[in-house]
Amino acid sequence: MSVHATSHIGETFVLNLGPQHPATHGVLRIKLTMDGEYIAQAEPVLGYSHRMHEKMAENRSWHQFLPNTARMDYLHALAFNLAYVCLVERMTGIEAPERAQYIRVITTELNRIASHLVWFGAFVLDLGGFSPLLYAFDDREYILDLLENVTGSRLTYCYFRFGGVYNDIDEDFVPGVKDFIKRMRSRIPMYHSLVTKNIILVKRLKEIGPIPAEMCRKYGATGPVARGAGINFDVRKHEPYSLYSAFDFDVPVYPEGDSMARYMVRMDEILESLRIIEQAVNRLPDGSVMADKVPKSIKPPKGDCYQAVETARGSFGIRAVSDGTSTPYRMKLRSPTYSNLSLFAEASQGMLLPDALALLGSLDLVIPEIDR
Amino acid sequence: MYTYLKEICVGTWSLLVGLAITIRYFFQPVVTVQYPHQALPMPPRFRGHTELVWDEKKAGHKCIACMACQRACPSGCITILGEKGEGVKQKTTLASYKLNFTTCSLCGLCVESCPTKALDFSKEFNLAGTTKETYVYDLLKRFEEKYS
Numbered sequence: 001m002s003v004h005a006t007s008h009i010g011e012t013f014v015l016n017l018g019p020q021h022p023a024t025h026g027v028l029r030i031k032l033t034m035d036g037e038y039i040a041q042a043e044p045v046l047g048y049s050h051r052m053h054e055k056m057a058e059n060r061s062w063h064q065f066l067p068n069t070a071r072m073d074y075l076h077a078l079a080f081n082l083a084y085v086c087l088v089e090r091m092t093g094i095e096a097p098e099r100a101q102y103i104r105v106i107t108t109e110l111n112r113i114a115s116h117l118v119w120f121g122a123f124v125l126d127l128g129g130f131s132p133l134l135y136a137f138d139d140r141e142y143i144l145d146l147l148e149n150v151t152g153s154r155l156t157y158c159y160f161r162f163g164g165v166y167n168d169i170d171e172d173f174v175p176g177v178k179d180f181i182k183r184m185r186s187r188i189p190m191y192h193s194l195v196t197k198n199i200i201l202v203k204r205l206k207e208i209g210p211i212p213a214e215m216c217r218k219y220g221a222t223g224p225v226a227r228g229a230g231i232n233f234d235v236r237k238h239e240p241y242s243l244y245s246a247f248d249f250d251v252p253v254y255p256e257g258d259s260m261a262r263y264m265v266r267m268d269e270i271l272e273s274l275r276i277i278e279q280a281v282n283r284l285p286d287g288s289v290m291a292d293k294v295p296k297s298i299k300p301p302k303g304d305c306y307q308a309v310e311t312a313r314g315s316f317g318i319r320a321v322s323d324g325t326s327t328p329y330r331m332k333l334r335s336p337t338y339s340n341l342s343l344f345a346e347a348s349q350g351m352l353l354p355d356a357l358a359l360l361g362s363l364d365l366v367i368p369e370i371d372r
Numbered sequence: 373m374y375t376y377l378k379e380i381c382v383g384t385w386s387l388l389v390g391l392a393i394t395i396r397y398f399f400q401p402v403v404t405v406q407y408p409h410q411a412l413p414m415p416p417r418f419r420g421h422t423e424l425v426w427d428e429k430k431a432g433h434k435c436i437a438c439m440a441c442q443r444a445c446p447s448g449c450i451t452i453l454g455e456k457g458e459g460v461k462q463k464t465t466l467a468s469y470k471l472n473f474t475t476c477s478l479c480g481l482c483v484e485s486c487p488t489k490a491l492d493f494s495k496e497f498n499l500a501g502t503t504k505e506t507y508v509y510d511l512l513k514r515f516e517e518k519y520s
Binding site: 060063064065066067068071131135138141145148149150151152153156158166167170190193194195197198199200202296 | 379382383386387389390393394397403415417419444445446477479481484485493
């Protein structure tokens with residue numbers, strides 16, 4: 001069990017964690033009221049990188065909002081791309097060819113692994129271990145090279161288009177992906193023996209930062225945070241979009257609800273993503289990557305539509321309202337980390353500061369996505 | 373007592389296993405590139421800032437100053453000036469093509485929207501300057517300098 005505050009002298013002090021603190025991964029500020037080494041109250045202060053993405057959507061065309069999606073979650077940009085593209089395709093009735101759908105799944109899952117690898121490295125770095133970051137970035141480099149060769153960029157991808165993808169994959173991509181799957185599968189056991197079984201990590205994560213399923217439901221937490229609390233929910237499985245219903249994969253669920261459970265969920269998810277990629281690469285059909293007759297100016301019919309996708313951090317949803325013109329009337333973005341962070345105030349009460357930092361790291365925060 | 377001792381043994385062993393892995397990797401070949409002394413080749417699809425493309429048939433650029441890229445740009449970083457050409461088949465010719473690279477997000481919508489395929493991405497990534505104006509590119513001037 002986590003240690004709780006026992007001494008109450010009644011004297012507290014305010015400690016600012018961030019917005020420049022290395023453990024807050026960007027510009028998140030947490031106002032902590034401390035009772036000695038214990039947290040009496042935590043208050044996340046958001047909005048340092050608020051760029052009004054929702055408002056920006058209202059004064060540009062449907063096409064022009066595409067690059068914005070990648071700027072929210074810079075670690076899993078392709079899933080955000082996919083959410084927006086799936087949404088507009090559903091509203092307008094455009095259907096992407098099968099090959100494009102397969103390429104979307106392969107690239108999105110590669111991007112998910114890259115995102116988990118960054119989290120893995122940064123999380124262990126928060127806990128004081130430096131070298132795992134270097135191993136993780138070595139593997140991530142393979143993914144970035146693969147994606148750069150196809151999409152032309154390394155981080156803020158803008159690859160998917162309404163009705164397909166920007167350009168077809170090159171001939172080196174499929175062999176490259178197959179090599180990567182083989183490499184990554186041999187690296188995971190190394191990660192487990194280097195990091196997961198390490199006694200220092202176990203002592204800092206096991207039974208630390210408990211987030212029960214009830215709290216996840218209360219705050220709307222999704223993704224690895226909810227799955228680490230025993231809630232079996234994955235949008236890819238339960239509300240399949242794109243081609244995900246065609247693939248055979250499991251949803252890793254750990255019922256413990258502690259930081260270790262969330263860690264294990266993500267490590268297992270890397271393997272599940274590899275399974276999806278392997279199936280997709282083996283079944284990749286030939287054909288065109290762009291639907292015929294995609295109108296140059298997109299004007300979805302009047303009405304509204306909601307599309308959720310599973311990103312590396314949880315369920316991301318876009319609700320768009322169209323008034324039949326070439327600009328969206330309203331675009332509501334539901335970002336997963338915003339909900340995941342909300343529970344931090346309640347979950348961290350009475351915790352030791354270093355334990356709270358482990359809990360914060362295990363939530364896998366991407367601040368531009370919270371602030372939008 | 374037994375679990376306490378077991379934890380000490382297993383814990384120490386886990387640290388030794390980790391050390392063995394790092395030592396093993398220490399003797400393996402280097403995975404990084406010594407930039408800037410060495411550099412990796414840029415992939416052909418790398419998206420740098422846009423550039424006007426040389427066309428063999430026209431012995432020049434293909435831009436017809438239709439403003440499609442200017443309209444497609446989400447950040448409004450393209451400013452095109454066209455002038456009425458005399459004695460030319462086309463109605464308008466390109467007078468200046470200004471790209472404000474400071475606000476460009478490299479989405480590529482301009483390249484896609486171009487009806488004559490006059491634009492393409494450059495491979496430049498090594499950009500440094502001391503003023504903002506360094507990054508307001510006059511693509512037509514650059515094109516003329518490159519192919520004159």
